[in-house]
Structure formats: structure tokens, C-alpha cells
Amino acid sequence: MGRAPCCDKANVKRGPWSPDEDATLKRYVETHGTVGNWIALPQRAGLRRCGKSCRLRWLNYLRPDIKHGGFTEEEDNIIYNLYSQMGSRWSLIASHLPGRTDNDVKNYWNTRLKKKLLGSSGKSNPVENINPSTHNSLPCLPINPDNQAYNLAFSDPSTQLTQNPTMLSSLTNINGYGLTESYSLDPVLQHSSMIMSEFGSKTSSHSAENSSNISDSSAAAAAACLASLPGDADAGILMDFGLGFTYDCFAYDHDDIKPKD
DNA sequence: AATAGCACCAACCGCTCGCTT
DNA sequence: GAAGCGAGCGGTTGGTGCTAT
Numbered sequence: 674m675g676r677a678p679c680c681d682k683a684n685v686k687r688g689p690w691s692p693d694e695d696a697t698l699k700r701y702v703e704t705h706g707t708v709g710n711w712i713a714l715p716q717r718a719g720l721r722r723c724g725k726s727c728r729l730r731w732l733n734y735l736r737p738d739i740k741h742g743g744f745t746e747e748e749d750n751i752i753y754n755l756y757s758q759m760g761s762r763w764s765l766i767a768s769h770l771p772g773r774t775d776n777d778v779k780n781y782w783n784t785r786l787k788k789k790l791l792g793s794s795g796k797s798n799p800v801e802n803i804n805p806s807t808h809n810s811l812p813c814l815p816i817n818p819d820n821q822a823y824n825l826a827f828s829d830p831s832t833q834l835t836q837n838p839t840m841l842s843s844l845t846n847i848n849g850y851g852l853t854e855s856y857s858l859d860p861v862l863q864h865s866s867m868i869m870s871e872f873g874s875k876t877s878s879h880s881a882e883n884s885s886n887i888s889d890s891s892a893a894a895a896a897a898c899l900a901s902l903p904g905d906a907d908a909g910i911l912m913d914f915g916l917g918f919t920y921d922c923f924a925y926d927h928d929d930i931k932p933k934d
Numbered sequence: 935a936a937t938a939g940c941a942c943c944a945a946c947c948g949c950t951c952g953c954t955t
Numbered sequence: 956g957a958a959g960c961g962a963g964c965g966g967t968t969g970g971t972g973c974t975a976t
Contacts, residue, residue, distance in 0.1 A: 687945080725946085729946085733944075734944080776944075780943055781942095783942095
């Protein structure tokens with residue numbers, strides 16, 4: 674048996690809200706507050722609407738402190754940074770933007786910011802250089818003829834790589850890369866990082882040439898991460914070790930990053 | 935002027951979480 | 956501990972207006 678519906682769908686109105694309905698809901702909430710039962714609210718307020726619909730209408734549109742449209746550059750940057758750290762946790766991201774709702778931020782991201790990032794000028798499309806990686810699979814790094822050192826930035830600053838056997842084993846056995854330095858606090862990104870450089874043999878199966886299937890969300894996360902960097906880094910590698918972040922680790926060319934002023 | 939395609943955004947849907955009984 | 960319920964969340968859809976052809 675399925676779950677009981679939250680309202681009688683045959684007897685509730687759907688679609689856009691009329692000014693009268695808005696006024697009724699607003700009047701009711703301003704008088705009685707939002708604390709309590711949203712499911713019972715429409716009946717008490719005299720609205721033929723689903724309680725969930727009332728809640729959404731109030732939170733996303735009628736609340737007095739709501740800001741609509743006109744996202745600032747500063748807000749864009751906050752969204753970039755937070756999305757790169759936590760992915761599509763819209764309510765959390767919105768909580769850092771006074772007057773913005775999760776729906777607003779989500780719509781703004783999906784319709785504008787994502788496109789802006791993936792097609793950004795000046796920085797090449799990170800999708801070209803990043804491989805998809807999945808839980809417990811080996812991260813994929815590009816072939817690196819110049820023995821380039823990569824910096825690794827972790828989504829969770831408290832990540833203890835050396836105490837995480839799965840992650841450490843993966844990183845030290847992939848693609849001929851090796852960890853050459855111990856932990857430090859990255860002076861640019863302000864979170865823990867680790868230098869890794871290439872050595873030994875490489876396997877072509879992990880080469881950048883095979884990196885065409887990156888998912889949309891991973892590409893967006895990578896783009897957001899690159900956008901948040903202060904320098905000219907134009908590519909990086911996302912790594913997901915299943916720690917609960919959109920990506921757990923981000924490898925990038927450290928020479929591209931300029932120190933903060 | 936007509937219309938096809940696109941962008942935007944409000945609203946809906948289904949799921950999970952957490953609280954209460 | 957299990958079941959029931961409401962709140963909250965994120966993904967998706969559909970309507971509307973704008974732009975290009």
C-alpha cells in the first residue's frame with residue numbers, strides 16, 4: 674500500500690496563485706504565524722490549496738524579506754564557492770544569501786550560472802581535462818610528460834589522507850603518480866592540500882584522452898571550483914572517494930595559482 | 935505578421951528525515 | 956522498535972514572455 678496523499682488532489686486548486694489567494698495566505702500567516710501545521714493551514718485560511726503549495730508560495734514568494742532577481746557578482750561568487758564545496762545543497766547555499774530562497778538559487782544556477790561557467794571566457798572548458806570518477810574507483814589524471822607537480826585540495830579541510838587507507842592506496846597506485854610531500858595548509862585556498870607528482874610508468878587507460886564522459890554535475894562542480902581559484906588555473910581533476918562531497922579531492926596545476934594579495 | 939526556439943521561473947512531485955505516538 | 960505523519964529538500968515540469976528567423 675502506498676503512502677496516503679497529503680491532500681485531496683481532486684479538490685485542491687493547482688497552478689499559478691491569484692492575487693486574492695496571495696492576500697489570503699499572507700493575511701493568515703501574518704496573523705497566525707507559520708509555526709504549526711501547513712497541511713491544516715489551507716482549510717483554516719479558507720484556501721483551496723495543498724498545504725505544501727501554501728508553504729512553497731509563502732517561502733518562495735510572499736515572505737517579506739524575499740529578494741527577487743538581480744543577483745550580484747558577490748552572490749555569484751558565493752554560489753560558485755559553495756557549490757564547488759557541497760554540490761546541489763540549495764537550501765544550505767541559500768542560507769548564506771540573505772533574502773534568497775533555495776528555489777531561486779537553484780533556478781539561477783540551472784538557467785544562468787551553469788552556462789556561464791561551462792562556457793566561460795578566459796578559462797578553457799574544464800570538462801576537456803577532467804575525468805569522471807566514482808566511489809572507490811581510481812581517479813584519472815592526465816599524462817604528464819614534464820613531471821608536473823599537482824596540488825590536491827580536499828573538500829573537507831579536516832581530511833586526513835594518510836589515515837585513509839583506501840584513498841591513500843588509490844592515489845599512490847594510479848597512473849604512475851606518487852605522493853611526494855606531506856600535508857600543509859594551502860596558503861591560497863585556505864584548506865589542506867598535498868603535492869603529488871608523477872613517477873614511474875603510466876597506463877593509457879587513465880589518460881586524459883579517455884575523459885569524454887564526465888557528468889554534467891561533475892563538470893559544473895569542477896567549473897565552480899576553478900572559478901573560485903584566484904589564479905589562471907584552467908583545468909583540474911575531480912576525485913570522489915565516497916566521503917559524501919560532490920568531489921572529495923581536486924587536483925590542479927599549482928603553478929597556475931597566484932597567492933592572494 | 936507568424937511561428938519556432940529558447941530562457942526563465944513558479945509550481946509540482948516524490949523522496950528523505952526527524953519527530954511523535 | 957515500528958508506524959504514521961508533517962516538514963523540508965532537490966529534481967523536474969509546464970506556462971509565459973522574449974528573440975530570432
